[in-house]
Amino acid sequence: MYKSKAVEDTVTVGTHALYAPDGVPSTAWLLSHPKIRALLGSCPDDYISQVEVAAPLPSKLDLSLASPLKFPPLEPSFVDILVADYFSSVHPYYPLLGRSVFLTHQRDVLRDGLQSTIESAICLCVYALAAIAASQPGVPLDGQFDHMGSIFMSPALKIMMSLSTFALQPSVESSQAWTLAAVWFTYLGRPLQSWKCISQAAANLQHLFHCDLRACFDLPPSCLRELEKDVPLPTYNDDEAAEAPFLVAEVHFRQLINNTNTQCEDHRDVIGPPQLIPGAFPEDEIPPGEPPEELHDGLLRRASQLLCELDDWFEQLPREIKPSSERIEATSDQAKVLRARYYAAKIAIQRPLLLYASEQAFTDIPVSLVEVCEACVEDCKLLLLSMSQVSRKRSPYLWSLSQTALDVVLLLCVTYSSPHLSFLVEELLDLQELVIANLTRWSTPGSAFEAAIGIIERARMKQGLLRSRDS
Structure with a gap:
């Protein structure tokens, strides 16, 4: 099995990390129950789904690939605050990549500037998560911190969409970036967008570990289960274990x-x-002659x-x-x-x-x-x-x-x-x-x-x- 250096040295995106951070509950099934219908009247089974589909994305989130890629300025002192917030507030929920690996990505980004690379996308996702997670309790979901996170997430998603479309070599880092983006959407309370990001992460890993024509053009219905036997579990240092x-x-x-x-x-x-x-x-299996219970x-x-x-x-x-x-x-x-x-x-x-x-x-x-x-x-x-x-x-x-x-x-x-x-x-x-x-x-x-x-x-x-x- 192909195993990259990233798989060996980072907190890899195992199958457990690819299950969407915010799952789909059973509300639709309950809404169809006769007694619930008697209480609620003509409430459609897919009411919550309709609400999610109709809800617009944050106004500051620019996902148009036709518009130019705009990178936010990175002040080292401000970046240090964001990184500290990420590892204290977000990382404990989803330890997707180790601190040392991330700091290596960030060192290159601060030295060379933000570019259309997956390392830059990972850094931007981390900053976006730190910005939204650091908001005060009870701040509405359309508050200023959402817009602040969008400043980082917009270029990150553009980079990831471009690489996913045109890059010929899949990577674990790409799946990490998509999973970080999925977590960011859960902070916004947007499960459908989170699932889309997770789908991209899973498809990327499918190509990484089963890179053949069948994997590329005829994916199985649930590639997550296919990956369970191949994708390595995450590795952590003592501080993160x-x-x-x-x-x-x-x-x-x-x-x-x-x-x-x-x-x-x-x-x-x-x-x-x-x-x-x-x-x-x-x-x-009821034995013959015995009445059913x-x-x-x-x-x-x-x-x-x-x-x-x-x-x-x-x-x-x-x-x-x-x-x-x-x-x-x-x-x-x-x-x-x-x-x-x-x-x-x-x-x-x-x-x-x-x-x-x-x-x-x-x-x-x-x-x-x-x-x-x-x-x-x-x-x-x-x-x-x-x-x-x-x-x-x-x-x-x-x-x-x-x-x-x-x-x-x-x-x-x-x-x-x-x-x-x-x-x-x-x-x-x-x-x-x-x-x-x-x-x-x-x-x-x-x-x-x-x-x-x-x-x-x-x-x-x-x-x-x-x-x-x-x-």
């Missing part, structure tokens, strides 16, 4: 959540978890097995990064995100049971089903508290966690509307207002954050949960 496990664990949780949500969409008409497929588990018993058994597998994996996490399950402030930003993803994974497994229970006209709901619904609701509450901690300041997770919070609020609304489960969410109004307050920090006209607030407000009006503003 502690940051890697957070990223790997967080991406593992997101893969689990995404796989569960995707299968839910594929089998939305089937009541039960996505794994409820004949032959998915050995015990699914009750549906809720089968759902409970499968959910229990999946939760046990999740908890077994959770227990294997290094003690230094394992998030606490108690309602206490996490010690680091990464721990806050990891805890939110852990609860989201548990909810993804238990959610089909909660929806199933909410749809049944039980005269005597089984105690075992009540217990798992109660556990799912408790996980929902803990996720919303964790999300509240993360959303206090700008991060790469603003969009995905805000949409996950919307999912959870809708799930709690369904629970509240069920007579035999409503007692589990007596504080629904307070939870809704917590999420609205978090979303309001980042809501701008036409944004998905504004759309999410509108959806929650609509559900509250339908359920009569609007608290008097004078009280």
Whole structure:
């Protein structure tokens, strides 16, 4: 296998870094649920997607290849501040390249000036990320720091688009640059543009490690899975080694959540978890002559097995990064995100049971089903508290966690509307207002954050949960 010097000496872009920093949640699937439709009326399944497609890019972001390439001036003292901000505020979330490697790129750039090279693009991406991450908590997403970051990101993207189109030799550095750009778009709350950048990074690596005609002209549907066996894992120096496990664990949780949500969409008409497929588990095969088990018993058994597998994996996490399950402030930003993803994974497994229970006209709901619904609701509450901690300041997770919070609020609304489960969410109004307050920090006209607030407000009006503003 071809292995460049960059692969050996830098924090390489492994497959875990190529999963988009801000994933696509399951809101579309929930919006199609009958009880959600009853709450929201004629809300299209792809409403959030439509909002994202229609939202314009930042006004200061110039991506026209026809316009001349304009480089911002680089004052060494100002650059030092940006680099410090990047490695303190952004790098811990996504340790994509080592400090020593970056400083080598920057030394060449400061000596020779910014040019149409991938090294210049990497430096510009780092400066753009530092500028936007350093903004004050609660500054709107269309604030001055977004424009400041655009000054650096505009020429960086032009360089990257040109090289991706015309360069004949792919490089790991190109994938690093595209991934850094993807992270920058997540700070803007722009998941679709982030995914486009990740797609470019993945295609570049596909060509790097499988450089043949089939790879160039007939890419497999998911080149990420094809790369898992070839792309080396990142390497870190001693100072950076502690940051890697957070990223790997967080991406593992997101893969689990995404796989569960995707299968839910594929089998939305089937009541039960996505794994409820004949032959998915050995015990699914019912011996001849034995009556089939009750549906809720089968759902409970499968959910229990999946939760046990999740908890077994959770227990294997290094003690230094394992998030606490108690309602206490996490010690680091990464721990806050990891805890939110852990609860989201548990909810993804238990959610089909909660929806199933909410749809049944039980005269005597089984105690075992009540217990798992109660556990799912408790996980929902803990996720919303964790999300509240993360959303206090700008991060790469603003969009995905805000949409996950919307999912959870809708799930709690369904629970509240069920007579035999409503007692589990007596504080629904307070939870809704917590999420609205978090979303309001980042809501701008036409944004998905504004759309999410509108959806929650609509559900509250339908359920009569609007608290008097004078009280």
